Amino acid sequence: MVAGDGPRHARLAMAIRTAIRDGQLSDGAPLPPSRELAAELSCSRWVVTQAYEQLVAEGYLEAHAGAGTKVRSAMARPPARAQKTTHSAPVRYDLGPGLPDLSAFPRAGWARAWHKALTEAPHSDLGYAPAGGHPALREALADYLGRVRGATVAPDNVIVTTGVREGVSAMARLLAGQHDRIAVEDPGWARLRATIASSGLQPVSLPVDRHGARTDELDDGLHLAALTPAHHFPTGAVLSSQRRADALAWAERVDGLLLEDDYDAEFRYDRRPIGTLQGLAPNRVALFGSVSKTLAPAVRIGWIAAPPQWSTRLTQTVPEVGVLDQLALARFLRSGSYDRYLRQARRRYRVRRDLLVSAIARRLPQCRVSGVAAGLHLLVVLPEQSSAAMVTAVAAEAGVRVMDLAACRLVPAHDRPTLVLGYGNLPDRMVDSAVMALATAIRTAAPG
Known part of the structure; x- marks a missing residue:
């Protein structure tokens, strides 16, 4: 088994992650099936599947039905000491789905x-x-x-x-x-x-x-x-x-x-x-x-x-x-x-949703909003000629985190370009400025 402290699945994930970063596992390199690797390491299959799932979530690996698990394309890296240090823009406005209001935790x-x-x-x-x-x-x-x-x-x-x-x-x-x-x-x-x-x-x-x-x-x-x-x-x-x-x-x-x-x-x-x-x-x-x-x-x-x-x-x-x-x-x-916390949270999120929908109507009149009746996210349909992937990338460079609906697809589809915007962890006071920053990213990413 992989040496070191901590849970076995975490140690295995670290070993695979390091091998990818150091270039020992190249782009597209297949990983052994979970049963085979578990037998080789004398551990349970759960240890291997947990390590694989963690690295898929982090973007180091990709799993395709019928094709097994492999290193994600363009993920392998040369040794760290040979790399030039780069820094992504810090997230100023978190419009990504998936998080509740962490500041309101009871x-x-x-x-x-x-x-x-x-x-x-x-x-x-x-x-x-x-x-x-x-x-x-x-x-x-x-x-x-x-x-x-x-x-x-x-x-x-x-x-x-x-x-x-x-x-x-x-x-x-x-x-x-x-x-x-x-x-x-x-x-x-x-x-x-x-x-x-x-x-x-x-x-x-x-x-x-x-x-x-x-x-x-x-x-x-x-x-x-x-x-x-x-x-x-x-x-x-x-x-x-x-x-x-x-x-x-x-x-x-x-x-x-x-x-x-x-x-x-x-x-x-x-x-x-x-x-x-x-x-x-x-x-x-x-x-x-x-x-x-x-x-x-x-x-x-x-x-x-x-x-x-x-x-x-x-x-x-x-x-x-x-x-x-x-x-x-x-x-x-x-x-x-x-129960009391959920009642308070529903009121808080409804107000925030209304603020977000109103800001989008003002700042992005060319966009259509849907999926607003529940949850902590909504959809913003972009103009036909837009690229949601490009908008997502440009927004990230400006510190705005959003999701491209296409990332949720198993089979590619010819949808209108659409963003998934979360509002759970975005403070009310930042909603309008977040939409302004997103509007700038949409204009910057526009063709021509």
């Missing part, structure tokens, strides 16, 4: 919950975390998911993990022993697609329109599909009632399983949050969630509301979460602090 409330967890926990709770999660958190999550998200799950079927991607990875590794392909929304969350691919399943494109994923087109030759029914990323579409029925009918017909990512469904501004698909068919749907989009990614707690037939196996494959962190979240949920 530090005092979380500290109280954590302190009570520490001082009131019996000595027995200071050992290793129970498989699948501490019973107190599993019970609190089962109650919350049923009460707020309309899920149907017993505490024993709630599996605590470190996040949605880690939960999906654990599920995908189990499924890869029985299946080889999975339908994924296209466009969709690229990092989750990479997680699925590195776990041994081949992502298959499932188109999305204004009614959500085209579940009416699910192939009966498939048995797995990953969906975001309550709030599609990145378009913001809600899976229609007919498409929900189509998805569940397909799963029943093919004896299949749906993986439901419930990533930010609590933030809806035009009506009450849409309930989960899992609540309609708990034996056919595995529901994944976390506090990364509601509280902060640093908390590192997620969950799976698993079909009963998968619960026991999942408890043995998910990464552990610290017991005190679990007890703190359980107390935060049971005390009503989480």
Whole structure:
């Protein structure tokens, strides 16, 4: 195994990262399949898949269905001492999707919950975390998911993990022993697609329109599909009632399983949050969630509301979460602090969304906005002749972080050039200046 301190998967990721930076692994160089490398290093396959997923997320590797994992083109570097030091522009305006308002994290409330967890926990709770999660958190999550998200799950079927991607990875590794392909929304969350691919399943494109994923087109030759029914990323579409029925009918017909990512469904501004698909068919749907989009990614707690037939196996494959962190979240949920925080957050994000939409209307009248009813991001459709990739690059040079919708595509499409703008972590006072900076980038990137 790779020598050094720290978790094995982190040490392996560091070794591969260093080999790429030093030029020992060249552009496009294939990496061994996870099973082979795990056998060679005498470690579990999970160690290898976690290392690969981390490097895919960082941009060092790329994973393609049917083609394995390889060094991303133009990523290999000569030895560091031969490189000329370069510095990218610091991010002044964070309009990238994926983060909540980190400045609003409920530090005092979380500290109280954590302190009570520490001082009131019996000595027995200071050992290793129970498989699948501490019973107190599993019970609190089962109650919350049923009460707020309309899920149907017993505490024993709630599996605590470190996040949605880690939960999906654990599920995908189990499924890869029985299946080889999975339908994924296209466009969709690229990092989750990479997680699925590195776990041994081949992502298959499932188109999305204004009614959500085209579940009416699910192939009966498939048995797995990953969906975001309550709030599609990145378009913001809600899976229609007919498409929900189509998805569940397909799963029943093919004896299949749906993986439901419930990533930010609590933030809806035009009506009450849409309930989960899992609540309609708990034996056919595995529901994944976390506090990364509601509280902060640093908390590192997620969950799976698993079909009963998968619960026991999942408890043995998910990464552990610290017991005190679990007890703190359980107390935060049971005390009503989480509900109160979400109510405050919805009001805050609605105001910020309105500020952003208004600034875009003033500063970018040639652009069209969509996907504003929920979540922490929206879409900005650029003029036909624009290049979203060029705008993204020019904006980055000016310290403005945005996302090109094309980066979410599994299969390239001839869409209108479109940006995905997040507003979760952008202070209200900076919204107008951020849009002004983006408008400048759009003008600079304009052809001619």
